[in-house]
Amino acid sequence: MLDIADELNRWAEEGRDFAVATVVSVGGSAPRGPGAALAVDSGGTAVGSVSGGCVEGAVYDLCVQALQDGRTVLERFGYSDEDAFAVGLTCGGVIEVLVTPVRADAPERPVYAAALVAASRGEAAAVARVARGPVELLGRVLLVRPDGSSGSGSSTSYAGGPGVSHEGSLGGRPELDRTAVAEARALLAAGRTGTLELSEDGARCPGGVTLLVESSVPPPRMIVFGAVDFATALVRVGKFLGYHVTVCDARPVFATRVRFPDADDIVVDWPHRYLRRTVTDDRTVLCVLTHDAKFDVPLLEAALRMPVAFVGAMGSRRTHEDRTRRLREVGLGERELARLRSPIGLDLGARTPEETALSIAAEIVAAREGGTGAPLTGSATPIHRDGGGRGTGAAGAREAA
Structure with missing residues (x-):
């Protein structure tokens, strides 16, 4: 939903x-x-x-x-x-x-409305609904925020759980509500959507009530370093995939809104300095398109030591070899260097900025989903992999095969 x-x-x-x-x-x-x-x-x-x-x-x-x-x-x-x-x-x-x-006229309508407002604003929230169980509980809904609060509307607080509150109820059963709120918060923290099986008294065991918990989380970040022509196309593809896209370049003449109208943020700063001060997480994608050692090396030295999802750098194979040598000289080990995807992108024979952006995006999706990047024709691998670790917000469940 x-x-x-x-x-x-x-x-x-x-x-x-x-x-x-x-x-x-x-x-x-x-x-x-x-x-x-x-x-x-x-x-x-x-x-x-x-x-x-x-x-x-x-x-x-x-x-x-x-x-x-x-x-x-x-x-x-x-x-x-x-x-x-x-x-x-x-x-x-x-x-x-x-x-x-x-x-x-449904009593649950305000809860659904609050959940939709939160999700449409890109705020973190989880919605828990009874999918299977007693007829009178089907469709009952809870809205949970990261801190357990409802954020708006009516809420119920529990003794022994300071700050733990929610909007809505799964049928006026406090123990079931209490367990559902806790479980929904855990799924929300992981950015996951999935089902839970609880007994009607709230115990975590199968056979009673099945809850569908949908998590809405802020979109993951894509940071594109280098305000080059290839970056313009990559920004558009990143937005299409649901990322919050930032362009960073130290040159103010190139890092402009005119050149990157689709970017969420445009930052004029040295790439490594910006990366060290901005917020990243394990969903963040870093694409280094500068292929200039004075920018690349200090940036990648920082990036490859951070727990982000993807680090890729553009350049020829000769550039990659020189870049790798320089990174070893500044102290990066083989485990850190193994995280670097360079030259960035899958082998599509791409030449234009748009084709190159597609190539880069394809590698990002393959890395995230565990795909091989090989043609499906003649392949024995599953077409649809288990998506249990993905969130529905942002780049999560929006892609259909």
Whole structure:
């Protein structure tokens, strides 16, 4: 649901009734992961996707029905060997989809509205919904912030847990709410979307209540060092993939808004100095396009010692060899040098800035997802890998195969 928060937030602000279908679990080869959503408003407008096209029509009908009868349902879709034209996933996978009406008169509406506002603003928040369990609990929802607070609206605080509060309830069961808040905070801290199995009294054990927890986290950062023509194209691709993109260059004549209209931030500073003072994390991607030793070496010396997701540098193989020699001279060891992806990008035969940006982006996605970068034709590797470690915010669940 949170992967289409911008549109749903607009619908909520306009007072529209809508129903949202969210992928709860997947098995085998499935094109979308948990958290992927399709929503339908009372006028029949649809946004989002749960399957890349395979079962969209059937899910659309379920949303229309949910708007009419106000009932939350969990539906399973799989491939039918007996009838190849039956509604199902032709890729052979299985998905479970939770369909929830969010009508203006529903008591949970304010909780959904607050969650959509948070996600559309890029704030960290987690939404926990009952996907499986007693009928009276289906669709009940909690909104949890990183510190456990609701941020707005009504909230409930628990004794013994200072500062731990939430908005909404999973059916007025304090122990279940308490456990759900704690578990949702843990998934949010990891930037993950997934399911939890709890007993009705809140114990962490299977067989009672299944919760779908969707995490919305601020977008990961892509920092592009070097205000060159290739950077202009890479900024556009980075934004397309959901990154918050910063361009940094020490030369003010090149690092301008005119040259990089799509960048979120433009910084004029020496690259290594900016990197040391800015905020990064284990999702941050660093792309060094300067291929100038006076910028590259001090920058990469700092970058390769930081716990970021990806460090890549542009340049010829000769430039790479010279750069590696210089980095060894300043004290980097083989383990640190092994993290450097240089020359940056996959071998696509790219020549133009746009083709090169595609090459770089392809390597970033492959590194993040554990892909090989090899053609799928003739390959025996799974097409859809387990995406359990990804968050739905930002670059998370927005890509469908």
